[in-house]
Amino acid sequence: MIRGRSAVAGIGELPPRRDTGDETVVEMLSRIAALTVRDAGISLRDVDGLVVHDTGAAMGAVMMVEMLGLRANFVDRVGHGGATGTAMVARAAMAVASGMCDTCLCLTASTRRARFTGYPIVDSSPTAEFEEPYGGSGPNYGYAMIAQRYSHEYRLTPEQRALVAVQQRYNACANPDAIFHGQPLTVDDVLSSPMIVDPLHRLEIVLPTGGAAGVLVTTTERAAHLAHKPVPVLGVGEHVSHWSATYAPNLTVSSVKPAADRAFEMAGVGRKDVGLLSVYDCYTITVLLTLEDAGFCDKGTAGRFVEEHDLRWDGDLPVNTHGGQLSYGQSGIAGGMSHVTEAVRQLQGRAPQRTIPDLERAFVHGNGGVMGEQVSLILGTRE
Amino acid sequence: MTERPLPHPSPLTRPFWEGAARRELWMQRCHACGHRVFYPRHLCPVCGGDQLPWERMSGGGTVFTYTVARKPTHPAFAGREPYVIAVVELDEGPKLTTNIVGIPPEDVSIGLRVRAAFEDVGDVTLVQFEPEAT
Numbered sequence: 284m285i286r287g288r289s290a291v292a293g294i295g296e297l298p299p300r301r302d303t304g305d306e307t308v309v310e311m312l313s314r315i316a317a318l319t320v321r322d323a324g325i326s327l328r329d330v331d332g333l334v335v336h337d338t339g340a341a342m343g344a345v346m347m348v349e350m351l352g353l354r355a356n357f358v359d360r361v362g363h364g365g366a367t368g369t370a371m372v373a374r375a376a377m378a379v380a381s382g383m384c385d386t387c388l389c390l391t392a393s394t395r396r397a398r399f400t401g402y403p404i405v406d407s408s409p410t411a412e413f414e415e416p417y418g419g420s421g422p423n424y425g426y427a428m429i430a431q432r433y434s435h436e437y438r439l440t441p442e443q444r445a446l447v448a449v450q451q452r453y454n455a456c457a458n459p460d461a462i463f464h465g466q467p468l469t470v471d472d473v474l475s476s477p478m479i480v481d482p483l484h485r486l487e488i489v490l491p492t493g494g495a496a497g498v499l500v501t502t503t504e505r506a507a508h509l510a511h512k513p514v515p516v517l518g519v520g521e522h523v524s525h526w527s528a529t530y531a532p533n534l535t536v537s538s539v540k541p542a543a544d545r546a547f548e549m550a551g552v553g554r555k556d557v558g559l560l561s562v563y564d565c566y567t568i569t570v571l572l573t574l575e576d577a578g579f580c581d582k583g584t585a586g587r588f589v590e591e592h593d594l595r596w597d598g599d600l601p602v603n604t605h606g607g608q609l610s611y612g613q614s615g616i617a618g619g620m621s622h623v624t625e626a627v628r629q630l631q632g633r634a635p636q637r638t639i640p641d642l643e644r645a646f647v648h649g650n651g652g653v654m655g656e657q658v659s660l661i662l663g664t665r666e
Numbered sequence: 667m668t669e670r671p672l673p674h675p676s677p678l679t680r681p682f683w684e685g686a687a688r689r690e691l692w693m694q695r696c697h698a699c700g701h702r703v704f705y706p707r708h709l710c711p712v713c714g715g716d717q718l719p720w721e722r723m724s725g726g727g728t729v730f731t732y733t734v735a736r737k738p739t740h741p742a743f744a745g746r747e748p749y750v751i752a753v754v755e756l757d758e759g760p761k762l763t764t765n766i767v768g769i770p771p772e773d774v775s776i777g778l779r780v781r782a783a784f785e786d787v788g789d790v791t792l793v794q795f796e797p798e799a800t
């Protein structure tokens with residue numbers, strides 16, 4: 284699959300120095316990006332893949348996408364110690380051979396001070412420099428600013444946002460594993476919970492929990508001979524556009540769209556062909572944006588859409604039948620994985636008390652950062 | 667008490683912070699395509715150009731979006747709530763994360779005309795915005 288399908292086309296190098304001054308790792312990575320594309324005789328505009336290592340900056344790989352202005356179809360961060368450089372090239376070769384991206388930059392950089400200057404405590408990222416001094420820490424404020432702007436551009440009422448939380452809580456009440464099992468919710472409950480960051484109330488924001496989730500992926504041939512009905516991966520799509528909401532290409536039209544479009548195109552099915560939406564829900568607004576940008580309703584109509592449709596497990600368009608992270612709980616990274624495990628459970632008919640009858644396909648979606656990193660999956664019951 | 671996070675200027679970003687200390691707003695502009703670049707970069711995120719000279723901004727802009735933090739977003743901000751975190755769109759185009767000060771949070775709205783206001787904190791000068799004098 285990989286052999287002969289990709290080649291190294293350019294290199295860049297900043298020779299070793301004993302002291303690199305005040306320059307940060309991410310700034311050095313951007314310089315080496317320029318040198319490398321120039322060596323190959325291409326422009327950064329021709330690059331749609333990026334592999335970096337751990338930069339010490341929060342979300343370093345995604346921040347590099349933002350800093351370089353990429354619209355990347357493949358982004359990864361590799362942490363293989365001394366083998367990182369070769370592992371990065373191997374990943375890029377895989378990505379190119381498989382068609383996930385066409386041209387992939389692999390970047391490495393390390394800063395050095397001649398004198399011991401103490402252990403580095405400074406997060407050398409644009410976020411630390413240009414957002415955190417203003418209180419721009421954590422994810423809440425970014426999603427709140429998206430919700431404010433969305434409500435300014437389109438019609439969305441607090442009641443419509445609250446409906447998402449209420450219907451997912453109904454689902455959680457059919458899932459004994461959910462942290463809020465047995466605690467039904469009303470729109471009034473949501474809107475009378477404390478305001479945390481305008482316009483988002485406490486019950487529109489996920490509750491951090493502890494837990495774990497795992498998924499085993501194998502060949503469909505092998506899966507056919509294992510204990511449960513295979514769940515083929517019919518489509519995948521990824522799109523990364525920004526880290527901070529401030530620099531989003533468009534604050535109210537998210538990168539969910541290119542990711543979902545790619546997944547549906549690969550699967551060769553349409554939106555009407557999926558019977559479950561298992562989509563990332565760190566906040567109520569996240570679900571609404573995802574419904575629109577994944578193509579289940581027109582732009583600007585998600586508020587009306589959730590009034591006209593029933594998102595409960597026994598409704599006409601089941602969304603997050605496990606309760607979503609809003610009502611199931613957000614166990615760190617495992618929270619996002621819970622959307623995959625629930626979809627698999629439903630497709631295998633292993634979700635008692637909330638079974639979607641005759642389910643053939645599910646749309647599973649993960650969202651990272653502040654709507655800037657999106658990965659979609661289409662899972663099914665047959666190839 | 668947790669210390670307030672403050673910027674640590676690098677050679678790349680220093681012109682921005684040096685400008686702020688003089689009560690001025692400076693940003694880069696791509697020599698090749700004219701795009702105004704913020705935050706500071708070595709390469710233009712639109713065309714990849716590597717000549718990005720600094721220019722002074724007027725300091726005027728509008729609130730693009732905002733939120734009112736009713737709970738602290740960081741331990742160092744405890745006791746300051748409610749405060750406004752906003753994205754301001756400068757008249758020249760770039761957007762930046764900031765605070766809106768000099769106005770009750772409930773009077774802030776999207777589209778509000780604002781002007782850069784500077785606050786010295788320790789060794790640095792932060793760029794905030796206040797309502798434009800009418």
Ligand SMILES: [Zn+2]
Binds near residue numbers: 711713
């Ligand atoms: Zn340019």
